[in-house]
Amino acid sequence: xxxxxxxxxxxxxxxxxxxxxxxxxxxxxxxxxxxxxxxxxxxxxxxxxxxxxxxxxxxxxxxxxxxxxxxxxxxxxxxxxxxxxxxxxxxxxxxxxxxxxxxxxxxxxxxxxxxxxxxxxxxxxxxxxxxxxxxxxxxxxxxxxxxxxxxxxxxxxxxxxxxxxxxxxxxxxxxxxxxxxxxxxxxxxxxxxxxxxxxxxxxxxxxxxxxxxxxxxxxxxxxxxxxxxxxxxxxxxxxxxxxxxxxxxxxxxxxxxxxxxxxxxxxxxxxxxxxxxxxxxxxxxxxxxxxxxxxxxxxxxxxxxxxxxxxxxxxxxxxxxxxxxxxxxxxxxxxxxxxxxxxxxxxxxxxxxxxxxxxxxxxxxxxxxxxxxxxxxxxxxxxxxxxxxxxxxxx
Numbered sequence: 001x002x003x004x005x006x007x008x009x010x011x012x013x014x015x016x017x018x019x020x021x022x023x024x025x026x027x028x029x030x031x032x033x034x035x036x037x038x039x040x041x042x043x044x045x046x047x048x049x050x051x052x053x054x055x056x057x058x059x060x061x062x063x064x065x066x067x068x069x070x071x072x073x074x075x076x077x078x079x080x081x082x083x084x085x086x087x088x089x090x091x092x093x094x095x096x097x098x099x100x101x102x103x104x105x106x107x108x109x110x111x112x113x114x115x116x117x118x119x120x121x122x123x124x125x126x127x128x129x130x131x132x133x134x135x136x137x138x139x140x141x142x143x144x145x146x147x148x149x150x151x152x153x154x155x156x157x158x159x160x161x162x163x164x165x166x167x168x169x170x171x172x173x174x175x176x177x178x179x180x181x182x183x184x185x186x187x188x189x190x191x192x193x194x195x196x197x198x199x200x201x202x203x204x205x206x207x208x209x210x211x212x213x214x215x216x217x218x219x220x221x222x223x224x225x226x227x228x229x230x231x232x233x234x235x236x237x238x239x240x241x242x243x244x245x246x247x248x249x250x251x252x253x254x255x256x257x258x259x260x261x262x263x264x265x266x267x268x269x270x271x272x273x274x275x276x277x278x279x280x281x282x283x284x285x286x287x288x289x290x291x292x293x294x295x296x297x298x299x300x301x302x303x304x305x306x307x308x309x310x311x312x313x314x315x316x317x318x319x320x321x322x323x324x325x326x327x328x329x330x331x332x333x334x335x336x337x338x339x340x341x342x343x344x345x346x347x348x349x350x351x352x353x354x355x356x357x358x359x360x361x362x363x364x365x366x367x368x369x370x371x372x373x374x375x376x377x378x379x380x381x382x383x384x385x386x387x388x389x390x391x392x393x394x395x
């Protein structure tokens with residue numbers, strides 16, 4: 001009569017595997033810590049990156065992706081290229097254009113007082129601006145008011161958010177020195193993510209720029225908005241409309257593309273941090289493997305006793321492989337919780353919508369089980385190869 005070994009049920013396998021962990025809780029916790037750190041790093045990096053991109057997409061939705069910026073292109077043979085003085089009017093002739101406005105760069109510097117050297121500009125440009133600029137850019141005034149038909153004729157200036165910060169100005173009525181005369185600040189703008197050059201600029205009405213700063217009326221930048229569906233058509237028409245003789249002298253860009261590129265660039269940083277998380281995960285796997293090998297050496301008597309009572313090599317392998325998987329699962333669960341909490345906390349502090357992709361959680365779970373299986377494979381095989389007599393005699 002042949003003896004057939006009893007087949008262990010899944011519940012029995014888990015109970016036998018967990019018994020080894022309960023006997024050494026401190027060692028198990030330290031082994032699981034490496035896995036937890038690796039998984040937490042991976043989940044938090046993916047979650048924070050996803051939250052940042054979601055915030056960027058929401059910001060793009062609010063700002064709109066239908067803004068185009070037109071500037072002179074570089075001439076191949078050198079020499080300056082100028083947009084026509086009626087560039088804004090020409091742009092508005094395109095049927096799909098909803099609004100257009102222009103700014104012109106002035107050869108002038110702005111300083112807080114006349115005692116500051118003219119060369120010390122603080123990176124602030126002085127621009128002549130159309131009255132419709134704020135409407136085209138969908139901008140807002142933080143303090144004071146925007147230029148109007150009256151203030152645009154007098155020495156008044158509206159500051160971009162960055163320009164105001166660099167000049168140390170937080171209220172209106174303050175005077176600043178532009179070129180060789182005083183201008184009164186009548187407004188400070190809110191940030192304009194789609195037009196960062198306006199944030200770093202001092203804006204003066206076209207009539208005042210012509211009267212006091214020698215503005216020749218040729219704009220250096222034209223901003224245009226159209227419907228979302230007609231952006232590509234307008235983009236193709238603008239160079240031929242503004243410069244029929246040589247359309248290549250006109251460069252058209254889409255400011256929202258720069259913001260979208262920032263989201264793509266964030267992927268490089270995410271990849272680096274994921275690499276660090278993977279290293280931590282591997283280190284954690286090595287720690288589990290080391291713990292399991294030591295456990296096999298310490299439990300030779302237990303292995304020999306189980307083998308002498310009829311346990312097969314397969315059952316011994318399953319026991320130690322289950323222990324390794326349980327340690328890895330414990331660390332992986334802790335890592336998932338820590339990584340999710342880190343993502344939620346950071347996103348809430350930054351004012352972003354918290355996002356933890358489900359695929360990231362699934363990938364982290366799969367990585368945890370894979371690492372646990374690989375770490376426990378060699379110790380499990382080693383334990384199963386111990387002969388009962390050798391194991392009992394060396395105990």
